[in-house]
Amino acid sequence: MTRLTTTADPADLRAPAATRRRRADGARDGFGAAFVLMLPAIALYALFSLTPILLTIWISFTNSGGFNTEANFVGFDNYLRATEDPIIWPSLGRTFLWLFYHVVLAGGLGLALALAIGRLSRTRVFFRTAFFLPHLVSLAVVGVIWANIYDPFYGLINTALTQWGLAGWAKGWLSDPLLVLFSVNVASSWQGFGLYMLLFIAGLQNIDGTLYEAAEIDGANALQKLWNVTLPGLSEVMTFVLSLAMINGLKGFATVFVMTNGGPFYASEIITTYIYRLAFQAQDHGLAAVLCILMSVLAITITVAFNRWRARKSS
Amino acid sequence: MSRRKPAEWPMVALLLPVFAIILGPFLWLVTSSLKTEAEIGRGDPFALPKQLMWQNYADAWNIGGFGSLIGNSLINVAGVVVLTLIVCAPAGYALAKIRFAGREWTFYAFIFGLTIPIQAIIIPLYQVLFNLGLINSMAGVVLAQVANGIPFGLFLMRSFFLGVPNELSEAARIDGANHFQILTRVFLPLSQPAISALLIISALSTWNDFFLPLVVLISPGNQTLPLGLVRFASTYSTDFRLVFSGTVITFLPVIILYILTQRRFTEGLTQGALKG
Amino acid sequence: MLRRTLMASAVALAAAGLLAVPTLAEAQTLTVWATDQLADPLVAEVWNKLKADFEAANPGVTVEYMPPTGTISNGAVQAAIQSDAGPDVLLTNSGIGRVTTVVNAKLIAPLTAHYADMGWKDKIFPWLYEILGSQFGGEIYEVPDGIDAIGLWYHKDLFAENGWTIGGSWADFEALLQKIKDKGLEPLAVGPRNNANGGHLMGNFLQAAAGTTVMGEVVTAKKSWSDAEPLLGAQRVVDFAKKGYVSAQMAGLDLEAATRLWTNKRAAIFFGGPWFINNARKNEYPIDNMGFATIPSDLAGESKPTGGIGWSWMIPVSSKQPELAAKWIDYILSDEVMRFRAEHKTGTQISPRAMPELKPAVPVMAEVFAAAANGVGFNPSVYMPGAALDTYFQVIQGLIGGQVSAEDGMAQIQAKIPAL
Incomplete structure (x- = not known):
């Protein structure tokens, strides 16, 4: 198993002597060759x-009404309207909350189950395969399934709670x-x-087994091994998962769109669902x-900030 | 990894309830897909179907026209998968192994696309496809899906190639091979795990893609599986028995594909994605 | 000589070709974007017969149905029309907001001329013709397929057993709902989550509180949503939610989930149009037990169902068969088709013109016809501009869920109404 490496090409940092020749070599065909390979x-x-x-x-500078309509240049009009719109800023807040929930719930569950499964030998493949199955379902279908699970009167959750005498928990x-x-x-x-x-499972496999042996010789208990060996060993994967989860x-859209369409009364409105309804229902393109654009700027800011933080952390 | 392992059963016992909760929705889905519409309407999630309505599957297949939909979906997936590989592998190689000015920025420009949800740009994207005469054509959907998948594919391939020692390409270069030859003869044979991870991820997202085909594929004869499910829902009512059985039909090929390839897939992720 | 023969045969061939042209031209295909319910075998039965009869009446013509992928609201209709493979004629969810979208995008053809030359003007109710003519500066772009009549559905047996009646005044109505609640049932079921059902309830409440004339002014932006009459309708929704006549949890339901509550008799009353009969039938609810009534109103003569032009035929500009398409619409407007559709088991809408002596297959449809005989009020959902409609639906959820007051909610809707 290869070891995890950092973002930077390790060869860039090492190999001082050989590089000069390679550099010269690269300079000769560098951009041309790269461009051809990247062209498609x-x-x-x-x-x-x-x-x-x-x-x-x-489009953001026009009053476009959609496909084929006459659009006039309106300057920063739409941007001004955005600052006054009562829905945008709360839904921006909810987008962050959504992001946070996703990182904690999906990332957290992923980590917890990886740690649990990582210790297994005979049943590992079974659980690993089984737990991955939900990921194969399309988000639109996930929405339909879960809307039924959540149905307040007939859903799986509330029916079960009522049958177990926990009707007060039904929501x-x-x-x-x-x-x-x-x-x-x-x-x-x-x-x-x-x-x-x-x-995370893949990350666990990449942790050097001798580290555990060393910890065991030092008399570390399971929790200490987790804290001192496993989690530090996973830090690389963790940052990767974190960026992917963010x-x-x-981009969360489909489940909200299918299950609540942003409602009730905007309570689950996030930026993407609002964009969709503005464009398709209100024709306010x-x-x-x-x-x-706001979303793109946000996404870029988060990505760049995250990468900076990650680079600083690993150096 | 020859460490002595503790007994397995306590952890298995702990995992079983989690297993039940996570896979419960599937059990519910399959059970519901075998009920009559009226049984579904009765709304008792724990009730079993009185009679197993296999007919639902036949009806979903016929009414939804799944025969041609599955064919289209397969063409769709094959096109995207092949093209993604052809596009992303060379570009990933270039960004990992060829030195040129602005390499970092080129990479970031590609990564930028990872952050844009397709819903946000669907209208201008439709305009582009329209001007190219690609509306209602599978080619249009495939090209747009590949373009949409480029950031991730490129990211994955580049990460993998970064982990391949430079000595290998050095040796090939000394033998007089050009970059294209190095890519196809040295790197690609080495990168099977990363390639299979990329293939599975792009196949999966294409198979389940709903939004882009919905807007682009107009004629029933051109549509893909997820659009078939729409045929069971009308403005005021939905045939849930067909939606559920149709979902299971849509879902089965993916499960089979995954179970067959899961070992490679995990390996690919291990060796591919994690080197980012 | 040889050359001459060749020439002659060429001429003969050309002549044959010329002769063949008209015959060839008659082999035409009409692509119809029709009902979205073809998955329902009963509905498919109706449409297959329409297809067969039209083909029989027009030799050489093949009708092909195209399963709709959506509506104007989600862009599916626009995408279909813009493509080369779009329909030649289409039936879709209409309403002024949606029709404006496709008219502005220059995607559908004006049909005004056909209203005159094909006599469609006399094939729909005069008041319908008047509304249509007033919307786009005289141009008409749609032909109504039918009119909705939204009222309240109740269980005949349940009401008879308990001696419940809908009553004539708002106070009677409230008293009834209290009795139903005391019995442990959900008085009203509604599914406002992701389709128009919230609008069905709201439209009825507005009708009862404000009446047809006032609501007509409100939906045409001549009167404010915040004015006292419509405000009263919104306030009543809030009050009903507070009193538990509409459970706050309903704010998270969609139409199907609400339908279930009603067909399982967990809820007593559901607001919907005659299409609700099909929903009930799917759940194997005994159709004979369905009762239809109009919402009580304290205003004289205003206890009416609401409706409007919710489904229309349109001809896309990209139609390859505009004339055949007009012929199809003309065929749909014929007495024969209208009667057949209205008297079929799935006949669940009101024809766009007076149809004397209809014998609907579903008896309760007679009650619907009777209720609509005095005309229908306005269902705002199909009269509102797109920008306001989205807010309207969200506000209804907010009123039911107790998230917004009647005043704030109506003010938010009004803020989205474009100034005239």
Whole structure:
């Protein structure tokens, strides 16, 4: 098993003598060769990802009403409207809350189960496979399944609670404004934790077994081994999972869209669902575009800040 | 890893309730898919179907037109998977192993795409596809899906290639091989785990993709499986028996694929993704 | 000589070709984006017969149904029309907000001329024609497929056993709901989560509180949502929620989940149109036990169902068969088709013109026809501009869930109404 390495190419840091020749070598064919190899990726990415993003920036300065409609340049009008919109800022807050829930629920469950399964030998593959199954379900279907589980009158949860004599615990999982975002996030995290779990399992396999032996010789108990060997050994995976979970969390859309459509009364509205409804239902494409840009800026800020933090941590 | 392991059963006993909770929704789904519409409407989640309605599966298959949908979905997945590999492997190699000015920034520019949800750019994306005459064509969906998957695929391949020792490519270069030859003869054979991880992840997301095909694939004959499920829901009512059985039908090929490849998949993630 | 023969045969071939052209041209396909309920075998039966009859009446024509992937609200109709593979004629959820979207995008063709030359003007109620003519500066882009009539559905047996009646005044209605609640049932079931059902309840409450004339002014932006009459309707929703007549948990239900409550008799009253009969049938609820009534109102003559043009036929600009499409719509408007659809088991809407002596297959439809005989009030959901509709639906959830006061809720809707 190869050891985990940091982001930077290890060869960049080491190999001082040989590099000079390679550098010269690289300089000769560097950009040209790289460009040719990257060309398909650049072309597709530019056409189907960057162009729409650029068009979005243009739309944000117009009063576009959607496909085929006449759009006039309105300057920063949409941006001004965004500052006054009563829905945007609370839903931005909820987007962060959603992100936090996803990292804690999906990331946490993934880690916990990886630690539990990592110790098994005969049943490991079984549990690993079984626990990954929810990740194979599409988010739209997850929404349909969980909406039924949460049904206040006929759902799995409330029916079970009532039958066990815990009727007082039965809740309006999707109607209580304080619960709804959490409830939907549980459904989304049920689908999402499997990948994180596999990554953590993989990380555990990469921890050097002799470290445990050394700890055992020092008389460490299970908890101390977890704290002093396992968790530090997983730090690399953890940052990876964290960044992946943040990106997935920020993109959260399908489960909210299917299960609550942002309701009741905006209680589960996050930026993406609001963008969708602004564009498709209200036909307010200008404001929707402003929100897209806001989201992109947010995503970039988080990614860059996270990478900086990660680089500082590992150096 | 020859450490002496403690007895396995306490942990298994601890995991069983978790297992039940996590897989419970599947049991519920399969049970419901075998009920009549009226039984589902009765709303007792713990009731078993009086009679196993295998007919639901036949109905979902016929009414949803799943025969052609599955064919389309397979073409869709095959196209995306092959193209993703062709696009991401060379680019990942270039970003990992070729030195050029602006390498870091190029990488970041690609990663940027990872953060944009497709819903946010669907309207301009539709315009681009429309202007290229790619609406209602599988090619349009495939290209857009591949483009959407490039950031992750590239990230994965680059991470893996970074972990391959430079000595290998050095040796090949001394033998006079160019970058393309190094990629295909040295790197690709080595990167099976990463490739299978990439293939499975992109196959999975393509198979389940709903939003893009919904907007782009118009003719019933061109549509993919997830769109078939929409056919069971109308404005005022949904045929849940068909939605549930159709979901199971959609789901089965993926489960089989995963169970068959799960060992490779985990290996791929271990050796591929984790070197980021 | 040879050359001449060749020439002659070429001419003959060309002539044959010319002769063949008209025959060939008759082999046409009409792609119809029709009902979204083809998965229901009973509904499929109706549409297959329509297809067969139309094909029989128009030799050489093949009708192909295209399963709708969505509505104007989620962009599916627009995407379909813009593509090369779009339908030639389509039936979809309409309402002024949605129709405006496709009209502004120049995606559907004006049908005003056909209202005159094909006589459609006389094939729909005069008041319908008047509404349609007032919406786009005289141009008409849609043909109503039918009118909704939203009222309240109750269980005949349950009401008879308990001696319950809907009553004539609002106080009677409240007293009834209290009795139902005391019996341990949910008085009203509603599923406002992700479709229009919240609007069905709200529209009825507004009708009862404000009446048709006032609501007509409200939905055409001549009167404010915050004015006293509509406000009273919203306030009553809030009051009912507080008194437990509408459980706050309903705010998280969708139409199906609410339907279940009613068909399992856990809830006594459901607000919906005649389409609700099909929902009940699916759950094997005894259709004969369904009773239909209009919401009580303290305003004289205002106890009416609400409705509007919720489903319309349109012809996309990209239609390859615009004339055949118009012929199809004309066929749909024919007495024969209208009667067949209305008298079929799945006939659950009110025809867009007076149809004397209809014998509906489902007896309760007679009650619906009777209730709508004095006209229907406004269901705001199909009259509101798109920007306000989204807020409207969210506010209804907020009123039921106790998250927003009637005043704030109505003010938020009003803020989204574009100034005239």
